[in-house]
C-alpha cells in the first residue's frame with residue numbers, strides 16, 4: 001500500500017505551495033520535495049484527513065490552522081549540545097579567536113534556532129569563556145510556535161540525563177543545575193543566559209538582515225531546501241558575516257558547489273567555514 005506522502009504528486013505540491021505563497025506570503029516553493037511531502041502527510045494524518053485535497057481548503061481558509069501547520073512542514077528537531085565535538089571546537093578555538101580580536105560586543109546569529117536548545121548551549125560556552133556579558137545573540141526561526149518555546153526555555157526533566165551527558169562531554173565541571181532552575185518536572189533556563197538572547201521571527205527565504213555577525217549558525221535548516229534555495233540563503237548568511245567571521249552548518253548540510261568559493265573550510269568534520277574576503 002502506498003504511503004500518504006507517496007500519493008502527493010509534484011504538481012499538487014507545487015499548486016499548494018504556490019497557493020500558500022500568494023495567500024500568506026510564506027514561501028515553501030523551493031523546499032526539498034520529499035521532506036515537504038512528508039510534512040503534508042504528517043498533517044493529513046494528524047488531522048484525521050485522508051488526502052491532500054482535504055487539507056487544501058482548511059490550510060487556505062484558516063490562517064490560525066495554517067500557522068499551526070508550520071511546525072509539521074518544517075522539522076523542529078534539536079537538542080542541547082548536539083554533536084559534542086563541534087562544541088569543543090567552538091569552545092577551544094573559535095571563541096578563543098574571536099575573543100582575541102574583538103574587544104567590544106560579540107554578535108552571533110542563530111538562524112533556524114527552533115526551540116532554543118542550540119542557542120542556550122552556546123550561551124553556556126560563552127559563559128565558560130567569560131564573554132557572555134559582552135555577547136548579543138540574535139536567534140530566529142520561521143515557526144512562531146518553536147520561538148515561543150525557545151523564549152520560555154522550559155524543557156522536561158526527563159531529558160536531564162541526556163543533556164547532562166552532553167554537557168559533561170565537553171565542560172566536565174558544569175552540571176545541569178548551573179544552567180537550569182528545576183520546577184515541577186521542568187528545567188527552566190536561567191535568566192543570566194536568556195537576557196543575552198533576542199528571539200525574533202525571521203524567514204530565511206524572504207527576509208533581509210541588517211546586522212553583521214562574527215558567527216552565524218544555520219545548522220540543520222538547509223537540508224530541507226532545494227539547491228537553488230540553498231544558494232540564495234547561503235548568500236544571505238555570507239552577507240551577514242563580518243570578514244573572518246564563521247559560518248556553522250549542520251553535519252548533513254552540504255554547501256552547493258557554487259557557494260564553496262565564498263568560504264574557506266575551517267573544519268570539514270564539524271562543518272565550520274570562514275568568510276575570508278568580502
Ligand SMILES: C[S@@+](CC[C@H](N)C(=O)[O-])C[C@H]1O[C@@H](n2cnc3c(N)ncnc32)[C@H](O)[C@@H]1O
Pocket residue numbers: 074075076077078079082111112113114115118140141142143146202203204205218219220221250
Ligand atoms: C531541525 S531544526 C534545527 C534547529 C537547530 N538549528 C539545531 O540544529 O539543533 C530546523 C529549524 O529550521 C526552521 N526553518 C525552516 N525553514 C525556515 C525558514 N525559511 N526560515 C527560518 N527558519 C526556518 C524550522 O522551523 C526549524 O525550527
